[in-house]
Amino acid sequence: MTKKLDYQALSTELDTIMAELQRDDLDVDEALKHYERGLTLVKELEAYLETAENKITELKATFNKA
Amino acid sequence: MPLDAGEPEVSVSDFVALLNQALDYAFPSVTIVGELANFRVSKNRWVYFDLKDEFCSVKFFGTVYQLPGPLEDGMLLRVRGQPKLHNLYGFSVNVLSMAPAGEGSIRKAADLLQAKLTTEGLFDEGRKRPVPYPPKRIGLVTSRQSAAYADFTKIINARWGGVQIDVIDVQVQGEPAPAQIVGAIEQFNALGEPPEVIVIIRGGGSAEDLAAFSTEQVTRAVAASRVPTIVAIGHEVDLSLAELAADVRASTPSNAAELLVPDRKALKAHLARQADELLRLGAVQMQAARQLLSLKTDSLHQYIEDLIKTKRSVYQTYQKLLAVLSPEATLKRGYAIVRSNGGQVLRSAKIKPGAIVEVQLADGRFTAQTKEKP
Numbered sequence: 001m002t003k004k005l006d007y008q009a010l011s012t013e014l015d016t017i018m019a020e021l022q023r024d025d026l027d028v029d030e031a032l033k034h035y036e037r038g039l040t041l042v043k044e045l046e047a048y049l050e051t052a053e054n055k056i057t058e059l060k061a062t063f064n065k066a
Numbered sequence: 067m068p069l070d071a072g073e074p075e076v077s078v079s080d081f082v083a084l085l086n087q088a089l090d091y092a093f094p095s096v097t098i099v100g101e102l103a104n105f106r107v108s109k110n111r112w113v114y115f116d117l118k119d120e121f122c123s124v125k126f127f128g129t130v131y132q133l134p135g136p137l138e139d140g141m142l143l144r145v146r147g148q149p150k151l152h153n154l155y156g157f158s159v160n161v162l163s164m165a166p167a168g169e170g171s172i173r174k175a176a177d178l179l180q181a182k183l184t185t186e187g188l189f190d191e192g193r194k195r196p197v198p199y200p201p202k203r204i205g206l207v208t209s210r211q212s213a214a215y216a217d218f219t220k221i222i223n224a225r226w227g228g229v230q231i232d233v234i235d236v237q238v239q240g241e242p243a244p245a246q247i248v249g250a251i252e253q254f255n256a257l258g259e260p261p262e263v264i265v266i267i268r269g270g271g272s273a274e275d276l277a278a279f280s281t282e283q284v285t286r287a288v289a290a291s292r293v294p295t296i297v298a299i300g301h302e303v304d305l306s307l308a309e310l311a312a313d314v315r316a317s318t319p320s321n322a323a324e325l326l327v328p329d330r331k332a333l334k335a336h337l338a339r340q341a342d343e344l345l346r347l348g349a350v351q352m353q354a355a356r357q358l359l360s361l362k363t364d365s366l367h368q369y370i371e372d373l374i375k376t377k378r379s380v381y382q383t384y385q386k387l388l389a390v391l392s393p394e395a396t397l398k399r400g401y402a403i404v405r406s407n408g409g410q411v412l413r414s415a416k417i418k419p420g421a422i423v424e425v426q427l428a429d430g431r432f433t434a435q436t437k438e439k440p
Binding site for chain 1: 350
């Protein structure tokens, strides 16, 4: 895993932006800002799906394994 | 019968001590399988019972803490214990551990325990908590050598990434299994930063192999876990009490992995649709902005045109008024302007007789001399 990304949080942010972009009273500056942020999010989420790997660690059991 | 003079005599206490020494030497522990009979609990603490077969019966003594769950006479039990001759109560086997044996007894024990724990509310739907989807950190309780472990990690890796999986390796069958599984659940719960979900899995096996997951201690530990739990034991048809007590029951270890994380293939497709939609929405917003700008330009043009038109009509009115009020227009109506010889406009008739004045008419001018007043 190259970067510590929270897929769920980013995905939720993208959903919010998409909903905002559907408003018809949106200021053009806001719309542009949302649009650019949306493109960044799509890229980051795609990268996550392509590259994120799982990490497995064994914890030493504290119980007696006699 | 005459006493053998050569044989040493011992006291009763010495005999008991000697016999126990011999028993200890011969059987540091012994595991006996037999049918439960005369089962009774005394003072909520001590347990007395017999194990018997067709020909023999042996007494056992233990504590309620060693019980695998509720028991009934007639069940087949596997008991590990130490044979002892008690100084007052005679011979019995002191229980070290005990478990039901054989499919029928295991099923019966599980049924009795299930009935007891159901009454306590351990399996109530209202106790079930949601499991984070997908979790960022999983606490896995299983045997690392098992097929269940291999299946689970394979599916998680195939579907998703970025998950931290902490594993505690436990025995999933045999006598130490319940204590180890409980220990692992408690260890995860006691961590400063516990995982978001505890996953307890084991592959298929005989009822006896899966028995650890229907013991009272494991079932209670699953129900008591502060961290939400997913439990998958055996195949789809096997249903352990730990699964009933879990927040989520998965049919198999692979199914547990599927329930825990989304499939990245499906998410990629969804993301591609979202990206298309984002482009479309961006274009729609820009188009709307452009339309709004064009509307504003049009109305600006209209405003300026209207303004010019209004001003122009005001000027035209002024022009007409000016034309009407001009001296030329007055002269045209027959008036005349009379000026003194010095060129000053005369507004009064008080002038000397014989003075020369200039008279201007609409069309030309002449000089004149004044006479006496009439």
